[in-house]
Amino acid sequence: xxxxRNLRAGYGRIEALHGVSLSVRQGEIVAIVGANGxxxxxxxxxxxxxxxxxxxxxxxxxxxLAGRKPPEIVAAGIGLVPEGRWLFPPMSVLDNVRLGxxxxxxxxxxxxxxxxxDRVFELFPILAExxxxxxxxxxxxxxxxxxxxxxxMSRPKLLLLDEPSTGLAPLLVEKxxxxxxxxxxxxxxxxxxxxxxxxxxxxxxxxxxxxTGRMVLQGRAQELLEDQEVKRAYLxxxxxxxxxxxAR
Amino acid sequence: MxxxxxxxxxxxxxxxxxxxxxxxxxxxxxxxxxxxxxxxxLALGLNMLMGYAGQISLGHAAFFGLGAYGTGIFTTHxxxxxxxxxxxxxVTSCLVGYAIGRPILRLSGYYLAMGTLGLGIIAHVIFREWxxxxxxxxxxxxxxxxxxxxxxxxxxxxxxxxxxxxxxxFFVLCGRLVDSRIGRALRALGDSPxxxxxxxxxxxxxxxxxxxxxxxxxALAGYLYAHLLGFISPSSFDFLMSIRMVTMVVIGGMASIxxxxxxxxxxxxxxEWLHVFSDYEMMAYGLILMVVMIFLPQGxxxxxxxxxxxxRTLRGAASS
Numbered sequence: 335x336x337x338x339r340n341l342r343a344g345y346g347r348i349e350a351l352h353g354v355s356l357s358v359r360q361g362e363i364v365a366i367v368g369a370n371g372x373x374x375x376x377x378x379x380x381x382x383x384x385x386x387x388x389x390x391x392x393x394x395x396x397x398x399l400a401g402r403k404p405p406e407i408v409a410a411g412i413g414l415v416p417e418g419r420w421l422f423p424p425m426s427v428l429d430n431v432r433l434g435x436x437x438x439x440x441x442x443x444x445x446x447x448x449x450x451x452d453r454v455f456e457l458f459p460i461l462a463e464x465x466x467x468x469x470x471x472x473x474x475x476x477x478x479x480x481x482x483x484x485x486x487m488s489r490p491k492l493l494l495l496d497e498p499s500t501g502l503a504p505l506l507v508e509k510x511x512x513x514x515x516x517x518x519x520x521x522x523x524x525x526x527x528x529x530x531x532x533x534x535x536x537x538x539x540x541x542x543x544x545x546t547g548r549m550v551l552q553g554r555a556q557e558l559l560e561d562q563e564v565k566r567a568y569l570x571x572x573x574x575x576x577x578x579x580x581a582r
Numbered sequence: 583m584x585x586x587x588x589x590x591x592x593x594x595x596x597x598x599x600x601x602x603x604x605x606x607x608x609x610x611x612x613x614x615x616x617x618x619x620x621x622x623x624l625a626l627g628l629n630m631l632m633g634y635a636g637q638i639s640l641g642h643a644a645f646f647g648l649g650a651y652g653t654g655i656f657t658t659h660x661x662x663x664x665x666x667x668x669x670x671x672x673v674t675s676c677l678v679g680y681a682i683g684r685p686i687l688r689l690s691g692y693y694l695a696m697g698t699l700g701l702g703i704i705a706h707v708i709f710r711e712w713x714x715x716x717x718x719x720x721x722x723x724x725x726x727x728x729x730x731x732x733x734x735x736x737x738x739x740x741x742x743x744x745x746x747x748x749x750x751x752f753f754v755l756c757g758r759l760v761d762s763r764i765g766r767a768l769r770a771l772g773d774s775p776x777x778x779x780x781x782x783x784x785x786x787x788x789x790x791x792x793x794x795x796x797x798x799x800x801a802l803a804g805y806l807y808a809h810l811l812g813f814i815s816p817s818s819f820d821f822l823m824s825i826r827m828v829t830m831v832v833i834g835g836m837a838s839i840x841x842x843x844x845x846x847x848x849x850x851x852x853x854e855w856l857h858v859f860s861d862y863e864m865m866a867y868g869l870i871l872m873v874v875m876i877f878l879p880q881g882x883x884x885x886x887x888x889x890x891x892x893x894r895t896l897r898g899a900a901s902s
Contacts, residue, residue: 383779384779404779404784405783405784408781420780422769422773422777424769429766429769432766433767433778436766436781436783439763440763
């Protein structure tokens, strides 16, 4: 569904991605894990068209999208839930959600958009309750839900999530990832970038490890979770202690 | 504001205008009110760009001048009828606005302020120096008035109604625009350009479109100004005028349609009222602007509404 080949991109003269390749098949949840500064956000922003790549290919359903403008990429069926949610704080929850359907409303899809509005509010009842409130007044978890709801309104086939767990309590992280699995069951493919490797790999089908702008490892999510290197580098010391504790 | 509330308030506003138009018969006051109407058009257009889309322009007098000089040149040098020059002026300002807006709005913040400042200065230099057509520093005289049937529109009651009818029309238009999909996109753009792009909004295009829209409104104001006064000179379209427009928007209230009316009224009337201070007029003017900004940073509209709300809450608390 999505093929990225040898992608190079960066900021100013500094290259952040040194030739990254990956693929996402229809129906998968693919996780990209890596430390802060590995280039995860840059990768997603480049796929979404917010950063123009220097080199390389992005094919989505066999269509070349590298270097295209964001509206075209959204229209092609790729949605982005940006890091730090990027909401419109003074605007109401409802207006934020509606903005996700900007391109569809331009085409005049009013009926279908209204149905989708009902569906996302059904998915996140708390947002329905707060539809009139300014988005800035929501809690962190609610804001993440709102960012996902907004992205869903463009009817994406592939949804890119940038660090959905940032700043959320563990219970909320779990809830967000449960929602992903549910949406995945309804036919949306996911590419998730996460520092919280354990949470992401737990729901993913496959995973990649990105280190300072290069893919260093890939495999089935389960394999990566059990990989000694990954455990050491990304699942943290407490994980080891936790595992040893259980072994004893 | 809900669309129904907007409809009612606009209706009341229109009735108010009719009442004022028929009630005021002093020519000086009629003139002043007409100028306020023209300034309201300028402030409203700029507010769509600044208040909603969050983009500053320190050179919008350029488009005010484009409208005024455009129609002035067509009607005096080429003897066009004012009605023939109207569509030409509007279409030209729309195209010029887009053509300038597209590249200049790639800038943001201070850089955009500098860029638009340059635009205003260049336009002013053209108005002042292109003697053959603009009449240079002494201005352009003999611009014919607008004529409807046998009615000649001048600075008195007729001009008042022409200008304020245009204002009401644009209040309705901008009100609808703000509440629409485009309005949401504009506010999104003002809040967070990155997130707006990620939502599929073509930000560069939209910014240029709203810049062009505000340019058309400024040009229309200039068109009315030229035909009602019959005389224009470059000093009406200089850097100070651009700053005055920005002040109207900020003092009245950003992202507020009624704020544009209030801002335009205050900035137009204040110098008139401050004549009593004679030599200290400009000092008093500056002082008032400072005080308003310090105590009502959100502008008069928001500030007055908030004060009203607080008073009501306090009274509610006192009575219970």
